[in-house]
Amino acid sequence: MDSFKTSTRDGPKDGRKVFLKSGTCSRTFFHILNHEFGHIKPTEERASDTLAGGIMQEGHQCGMLWGASLAAGAEAYRRFENRDQAIAVAILATQKIMESFKEREGTINCREITHCDFSNKWSMAKYFVSGRFLHCYNLAQHWAPEAVNAALKGLSDDSTNPSEPCLSCATEVAKKMGANEEESIMVAGFAGGLGLSSGGCGALAAAIWLKSLTWCNDVPQKMAMNNPHAQETLSAFYQLSNSELLCSKITGRKFETNAAHTRYIQNAGCAQLIQNLAHIK
Template sequence: MDSTIYNIKDGPKDGKKVFRKLGTCSRTFFYILNREFGHPKEQEERASDPLAGGIMQQGYQCGMLWGASLAVGAEAYRKCNNQNQAICVAINATQSIMESFIKREQTINCREITKCDFSNKLSFAKYFFSGRFLHCYNLAEKWAPEAVQSAIEGLTNKETYLSKICVSCATEVAKKMGASTEEMMMVAGFAGGLGLSGSGCGALSAAIWIKSLEWCREEEKSSPLKNPDLKNVLEAFYFATDSKILCSDISGEHFMNFDDHTSFIKKGGCAKLINTLAES
């Protein structure tokens, strides 16, 4: 799909319908972008369910962003000549998607969008009975064409990164967990708290998704939200980080570009946490 001929008016117009059918925002946008790219991935999409609600309902980055990032990571894997290039392109495309999302919502955080603490039953009930959930459906409908456009734009000019060395903390976790090369590239955009934004830990989300994918391959009909291993991953993560979840707080860094993040990881940054997540 060529960004020079893509017309946003021709973009997907069924975001709300897909959301209602699939049930989670993360899966919805993984599905929508995969469909636009012509490469559906049912198991991988289903495995993204736990990223909804801002990483296992923790209220951080909206699941739409995690799902969209997985899709552009998969497309980067297909389009690029090597892993370094694919990681750079996946991060760049994730940043493009996030910029588009922020223009529409002025925030990337689920809790600020939904006004809901999904871990609190009363807050969750209020989210539905107040009709606030309709905002998420409407957001899916309105942002879907913009998400596709920003993804395509972010995936262009891949030749710029042809000889660049690029490392993603999320990819490192996936690798240690035995993920395939394609799966490693799919989570690449999670780097540095999703697109180097410094928000909720991308390595954590990568570990959650890989664990969920394993579950989906074994449990064809059961929701990965029922996977007890995910709670263990989250508990191990919070123990290792002293209950911190923001990348900027954990790493003590604000990554300005690919090189900053690559240098940090290559020098052993977050190595202990990466190992903890991979072994959890």
Template sequence: MDTKRREAEASIKDAKKVFRKLGTCSQTYFYLLNRAFGENKKAEERAADPLAGGIMKAGYQCGMLWGASLAVGAEAYRRCEHLSQAIRVAVEATRELMDSFETHESTTQCREITRCDFNNNLSFAKYMLSGRFLHCFRLAQEWAPIAVEKAQKSLDEKPFDFQFAQSCATEVARKMGASNEEMVMVAGFAGGLGLSGSACGALAATIWMNALDWCKKHEAGSPSEDPRAQEIMRSFHVFTDDMMLCKEISQRDFRSVEDHTQYLKNGGCFELIEELSHI
């Protein structure tokens, strides 16, 4: 067994240790799955920090899911010959991870898991003093091998379907100057992460792209320190009249990648994508 494989297996077996070292669940899961795939993307992994706590601590989808989705997107890009195929694989693999996580935890929402409002100091103090934070460490540990297995299976069974596919997250990343690889990394955010209809995937992609730019300029520290992230959140809330959920913004539930692609082709969320890409 080569060194990378041994290190990956050691990390997955002790995900709690990785979590303690890295500090956020989102970076932890990007790291864990990347290592399972034999990859190391420090800047990209660190850029996942602002997605912890359910997007800027807002309590929506668990950061473990955002990090895992970024990792499967990166691997989909490496495995797929065509961009549309990679986008489709990333979205469908993310959907599988969402289903797996919900089966394990009964919810995908950070606030329901933690019972904490991370933007409220009193709530955060209660989260720490009550020991509820230990539940997140246990969850990270328990789901890690399951997540790796689900991700590997979804990617191994990738469809050889080159039909045109789009993701709202990919579109906003493209308009922000992303590489093809970065575009596919965020592809799984589509439709509120794996087409789940929860908090906006285009918003999450914008925050991650901004954080990645910050990480490329700063070798140490967390991009959560960047005030532009809060500016992005404020602008998004103004533009959407405080709506955060994809299903509320789009006024629909997405059944498939094809459904989401058609929605975008018909101009769906065009104004929002334009707004986010120019903040």
């Protein structure tokens, strides 16, 4: 699928049109927020196709949230020179985005919204025939301005100036995979299962996106959803995690604060998983 650009009126005011052009919910909101911040990233946006449907269509946190978080992370990188502050702001902005989404939808999980198991062709057919696809399509329209406002609220919060280190499991994976500083901060909001929500693993999502970014740089224009790099990463992760994908199940806990998550990482929490995930071939 070709990359695309939108005019000003195609931003938060026309989420349906962006969704139609992009083809995935994750790319839609990565693009919408990037557009609002004035920094379009066509290749990075295309790579986010793999986060649609709740991480490779696994049904976890809605792809709209993953895409919006990536854009918020990119903006945090541009606004803050202090790495710890940029990570903290990316996480906070992601939390604000998720709060806004949950207020509208009542849930953050794809499967609860779509009522669809994307691995089942009959369930997928029902998703389109039943009108649930139209629900997602219209959600892109109505939530877009709210998503932008929520991101801006998090990015503008003056309280996120940590005196102590602030770490993100997703950023740690990105660094080990050779990501540059911007890419490492872009995924920071994925920490602790996306905004510390304990959902689908943020480190996995970061690895899938970065692997897909490499693929997108090598293979122009095609949709990245089912690229082999992403599929291999997901399959290998399931072997590493005993077929578990939820952060709360993998870690055996939930993270209430950035400080708690940082201490967990500093104390080698998920260290082996992060190391293995970063070196999946």
